[in-house]
Amino acid sequence: xxxxxxxxxxxxxxxxxxxxxxxxxxxxxxxxxxxxxxxxxxxxxxxxxxxxxxxxxxxxxxxxxxxxxxxxxxxxxxxxxxxxxxxxxxxxxxxxxxxxxxxxxxxxxxxxxxxxxxxxxxxxxxxxxxxxxxxxxxxxxxxxxxxxxxxxxxxxxxxxxxxxxxxxxxxxxxxxxxxx
Amino acid sequence: xxxxxxxxxxxxxxxxxxxxxxxxxxxxxxxxxxxxxxxxxxxxxxxxxxxxxxxxxxxxxxxxxxxxxxxxxxxxxxxxxxxxxxxxxxxxxxxxxxxxxxxxxxxxxxxxxxxxxxxxxxxxxxxxxxxxxxxxxxxxxxxxxxxxxxxxxxxxxxxxxxxxxxxxxxxxxxxxxxxxxxxxxxxxxxxxxxxxxxxxxxxxxxxxxxxxxxxxxxxxxxxxxxxxxxxxxxxxxxxxxxxxxxxxxxxxxxxxxx
Numbered sequence: 001x002x003x004x005x006x007x008x009x010x011x012x013x014x015x016x017x018x019x020x021x022x023x024x025x026x027x028x029x030x031x032x033x034x035x036x037x038x039x040x041x042x043x044x045x046x047x048x049x050x051x052x053x054x055x056x057x058x059x060x061x062x063x064x065x066x067x068x069x070x071x072x073x074x075x076x077x078x079x080x081x082x083x084x085x086x087x088x089x090x091x092x093x094x095x096x097x098x099x100x101x102x103x104x105x106x107x108x109x110x111x112x113x114x115x116x117x118x119x120x121x122x123x124x125x126x127x128x129x130x131x132x133x134x135x136x137x138x139x140x141x142x143x144x145x146x147x148x149x150x151x152x153x154x155x156x157x158x159x160x161x162x163x164x165x166x167x168x169x170x171x172x173x174x175x176x177x178x179x180x
Numbered sequence: 181x182x183x184x185x186x187x188x189x190x191x192x193x194x195x196x197x198x199x200x201x202x203x204x205x206x207x208x209x210x211x212x213x214x215x216x217x218x219x220x221x222x223x224x225x226x227x228x229x230x231x232x233x234x235x236x237x238x239x240x241x242x243x244x245x246x247x248x249x250x251x252x253x254x255x256x257x258x259x260x261x262x263x264x265x266x267x268x269x270x271x272x273x274x275x276x277x278x279x280x281x282x283x284x285x286x287x288x289x290x291x292x293x294x295x296x297x298x299x300x301x302x303x304x305x306x307x308x309x310x311x312x313x314x315x316x317x318x319x320x321x322x323x324x325x326x327x328x329x330x331x332x333x334x335x336x337x338x339x340x341x342x343x344x345x346x347x348x349x350x351x352x353x354x355x356x357x358x359x360x361x362x363x364x365x366x367x368x369x370x371x372x373x374x375x376x377x378x379x380x381x382x383x384x385x386x387x388x389x390x391x392x393x394x395x396x397x398x399x400x401x402x403x404x405x406x407x408x409x410x411x412x413x414x415x416x417x418x419x420x421x422x423x424x425x426x427x428x429x430x431x432x433x434x435x436x437x438x
Contacts, residue, residue, distance in 0.1 A: 005254060016246065020238035034242045041246045045253055111232040118233075132194065133229045139196050154187055161190070164229075165221045 004048065011056045012044050018057060018135050019064045025130045026068040027123065036071055040064040058141035061131065065145060117164055125160035128153055183214045193222045251311050298389050302411075304361045306395040309379050309413040312357070312368075318377070319355035319370055329356045329369070337367040339408050341382035344431045346371070351378070351424050371424060376416035378424060385409035392418075401425050405432045 019040060023033035040063045044056075053059055118126060124146075131142045142153045183189075185208055191197050192205040209215055312318045321332040326343040333340055336358050345353035354370045359381065366383040385404050389411075393400045401421050402411045412425050 002254065005250065008250075013246070016243060017237045020242065021233075021236050024236070034239075034245070037238065037242060038246055038249055042249055042253060045250055110228065114228060114232055118229075129229075133226050134234050139191075139194065154191065157194075158187060158190055161222060161225055164225050 008045060008048055011051070012048070012060055013041070015057045015060050016041075019060055021134060022061050022064050022127075022130065023068055025118070025126060025134075026065065027119075028068060028071070032071060032075075036064060036067045039071075040067040043067065057135070058137055058145050061135065061137075062145045062147075065127070114164075121160055121163055125156045125163070128156040129160035129164075132157055183212055183218075185212065185215055186218055189215045189218050190222065193219060248311065251314060254314075297387050301361070301387055301389060302393050302395050302400060305381050305400065305411050305413060306398055308359045308361060308366075308368075308381070309398060310396065312359075312370075312379060313377065318357065320357035322355040324353045324355075326353070329353070332356060333358070333367045337365045337382075338384050339367055339382050341367050341369070341380075341408055341410060342405075342428065342431045343369060344428070346424065346427045349423075349427060350374070351427065373414075373416055373420055373424065376414050376420070378412055378414040378416060378421065380410060380412045380424075380428065382408050382410045403429065405429070 016037070019037045020033060023036040023040075024030070026033075026036075028036055040060065043066075044060055044063050047063075051059055118129070121129065127146060128142055131137045131145060137145065139150045139153050143150045146153070185205070188197070188201070188205055189209070192202055197205060209219065321329055323329050323332075324345045324347065326345065330340065330343040333343075333356065343353070343356070345351075347353070351371045351373050354372055354377075356370065357368050359366045359368050361381075361383060364383040366381045368382075369380040371378040371380065385407050386409075389402045389409065391402055393402070398413050398415055399418055399421050400411055400413050401418075402409065403425060404410075410428070412421050412428075414421055
């Protein structure tokens, strides 16, 4: 293994899981997300010399976003693109949980509701939320990934969080958590 | 969440404020009930999101695929040339055996084509061997137990080679994997012998191949058992490689056919 390959694996390939998760939440089905990630890794490999940041994560996720966008353009004719919430662990269709008289919302139900809410967010809000909460990027990094000013990042983040705020709150138990 | 400070509270929560500004927000929070509620909400949403979604990971298959794509990228000629040569082989062999009347007239051509195609096979095997050493795709099923490895091959490869561990003789079975060699799905057993790794490839025999060869400095010992062609590849010496092949042949001889 060459020296360049070793550095690439240590700096970029370590973010493979993040790249995959981000591709999934950009609205890619599992196989599509895998194609996107492979393409993104190849582009990252070819552009590795251009990497200036000490942390490659945001850089890689920006490439993933570009790859997903070009796949999306190629695909638009094909129509429907399933989101991760439609591929639950048991493959069941997504439904809002019905009101439980005792008010117990199971972990699994909550997870499904969460996925659904997230999937139903406008994409520009969803990506910002995922980058912040799941991938733990800071505002500056998120702004770089999506190519928008920090103020835009903040307002999208705020709106996305507003849409999810009832989730997990004690008074939401037993109510159907459907998006308004 | 109607307070004009809500975006600053959010920035405070995200750790984006400098200490002076953070102090201002903390002071505001002691007086503003809606902002206190907002802060709690932000925390709850984050906890739920991270607990349920941050654990999702890329599959081992995707990881292997990316590694192989990077390998191919590192050595572009191997990708462009060799699989194509392999792909051509069955066509020539089929054409020649079907036209047996022409075989004598085509003897010269036959030798040439055989040389080309066997060379393609040897190169494909060597490529796969080198890839397995340079990437992490050395072993798909880790086991020294033949009862684990042999069934694992079923359905994944075109052949079912004998599987045995020879740790007592100095050849430890590490596990197995599959390799696509052109259109063939080869079964590969991985042995360790001292500092050497030995890959033993098996696939359906079609092309006449030499008993031994050297490619890119690697020793290759080849043999046929029934309709299975096998090839042991390593940087180990000839004697060491032949000893392993002898052991494997001993097992094949005792294996009841099925």
